[in-house]
Amino acid sequence: MSITVSFRHRFAGFDLDVEFEPSSRGIVALFGPSGAGKSTTVNAIAGLLRPAQGRIVFGDRVLLDTDRGIFVPPRKRRIGYVFQDARLFPHMSVRDNLLYGWRRSANRPPKQEIDRVIGLLGLDTLLQRRPRFLSGGEKSRVALGRALLCGPDLLLLDEPLANLDQARRNEILPYLERLREEMTVPMVYVSHSIDEVTRLSDTIVVLNGGKVVAAGEVGDIMTRLDLFPITGRFEAGAVIDATVAGHDGEFGLTTLAVDGARLVVPELSAREGSQVRVRIRARDVIIALSAPVDTSANNILPATITDIRFDPGPYADVLLHAAGTPLLARVTRSSIARLGLASGTAVFAVIKAINVEPRGRSGQR
Numbered sequence: 001m002s003i004t005v006s007f008r009h010r011f012a013g014f015d016l017d018v019e020f021e022p023s024s025r026g027i028v029a030l031f032g033p034s035g036a037g038k039s040t041t042v043n044a045i046a047g048l049l050r051p052a053q054g055r056i057v058f059g060d061r062v063l064l065d066t067d068r069g070i071f072v073p074p075r076k077r078r079i080g081y082v083f084q085d086a087r088l089f090p091h092m093s094v095r096d097n098l099l100y101g102w103r104r105s106a107n108r109p110p111k112q113e114i115d116r117v118i119g120l121l122g123l124d125t126l127l128q129r130r131p132r133f134l135s136g137g138e139k140s141r142v143a144l145g146r147a148l149l150c151g152p153d154l155l156l157l158d159e160p161l162a163n164l165d166q167a168r169r170n171e172i173l174p175y176l177e178r179l180r181e182e183m184t185v186p187m188v189y190v191s192h193s194i195d196e197v198t199r200l201s202d203t204i205v206v207l208n209g210g211k212v213v214a215a216g217e218v219g220d221i222m223t224r225l226d227l228f229p230i231t232g233r234f235e236a237g238a239v240i241d242a243t244v245a246g247h248d249g250e251f252g253l254t255t256l257a258v259d260g261a262r263l264v265v266p267e268l269s270a271r272e273g274s275q276v277r278v279r280i281r282a283r284d285v286i287i288a289l290s291a292p293v294d295t296s297a298n299n300i301l302p303a304t305i306t307d308i309r310f311d312p313g314p315y316a317d318v319l320l321h322a323a324g325t326p327l328l329a330r331v332t333r334s335s336i337a338r339l340g341l342a343s344g345t346a347v348f349a350v351i352k353a354i355n356v357e358p359r360g361r362s363g364q365r
């Protein structure tokens with residue numbers, strides 16, 4: 001996707017000055033705290049807000065250029081929008097909700113796409129129901145399907161899971177992952193949940209106070225110590241794309257290859273060669289000066305400290321590089337002093353826990 005977003009707008013008491021041009025594949029996340037300007041930004045992309053000044057270009061289509069007096073109205077942008085509340089038509093069945101936009105869209109996908117989207121979102125058994133008989137998660141899936149069946153060039157998802165509890169979110173995230181793998185439509189995903197963002201997106205644009213404070217690949221953004229106040233220190237950690245290198249049936253383990261290193265995790269159902277995304281939380285990494293030999297930890301990587309950031313409390317965040325792989329460790333300031341840790345110190349990263357999610361289409365064994 002090539003999208004350029006650059007606009008300024010002023011609400012009473014709030015100025016937005018937003019500029020980003022993600023070099024992107026897949027899902028671009030707009031991430032930031034409440035009131036950062038995320039919804040306003042997607043509204044500007046959708047054309048629901050007419051910024052005072054700016055330029056928004058998607059592919060070769062100029063959607064907004066205030067200098068040239070260009071403002072493409074929302075209905076002509078070929079952009080799908082899924083809101084926090086699903087906004088389904090209450091008097092229509094799920095099937096009619098899904099077909100509503102498809103029937104009217106000048107850009108509608110071929111008929112066989114209808115069944116494919118229904119299958120991808122697991123809506124087969126819900127087609128005759130009215131929205132009031134659906135759970136929150138099911139409503140979100142229908143809203144997604146309806147937006148996709150309009151054949152949008154770009155899909156904007158404004159916190160589509162915000163009204164759902166954690167159990168429902170976990171239920172719907174795999175469907176979003178399937179869409180990411182199976183559909184070619186680029187997506188902009190708004191969220192203030194770093195968990196969702198690291199799981200789904202390829203690029204993160206971090207907004208705060210109406211401005212873009214950082215933009216880049218998920219792995220890079222998540223290891224930026226200066227962004228911890230926004231990305232969240234407790235959840236902070238490295239996000240790494242890895243390849244399944246092999247399985248060890250005897251011990252029920254899988255080996256993953258990352259840049260210059262190998263990681264061992266409980267056996268995955270993913271095939272050898274398939275892609276997974278690994279998340280290693282800073283609080284799950286211990287630093288040692290020599291390689292521990294009598295430990296139960298399976299993953300101990302030689303690494304070099306590249307940055308340390310102290311916070312006002314007892315902790316410090318340490319950025320490490322293990323071959324080409326960045327890692328974060330959260331340790332006490334007293335450990336830093338006791339071990340004499342500094343930028344450039346060669347250490348061993350002892351990894352206590354690794355979270356793995358599937359990525360890419362090569363899938364299950």
Ligand SMILES: Nc1ncnc2c1ncn2[C@@H]1O[C@H](COP(=O)(O)OP(=O)(O)OP(=O)(O)O)[C@@H](O)[C@H]1O
Pocket residue numbers: 011012014032033034035036037038039040041192
């Ligand atoms: N129509 C409006 N009139 C006045 N102020 C507005 C309007 N829309 C948004 N704002 C203000 O702009 C700021 C950014 O709002 P926005 O909804 O874009 O933030 P957000 O990052 O999406 O927040 P949240 O995560 O809570 O949805 C807020 O201070 C909000 O009050």
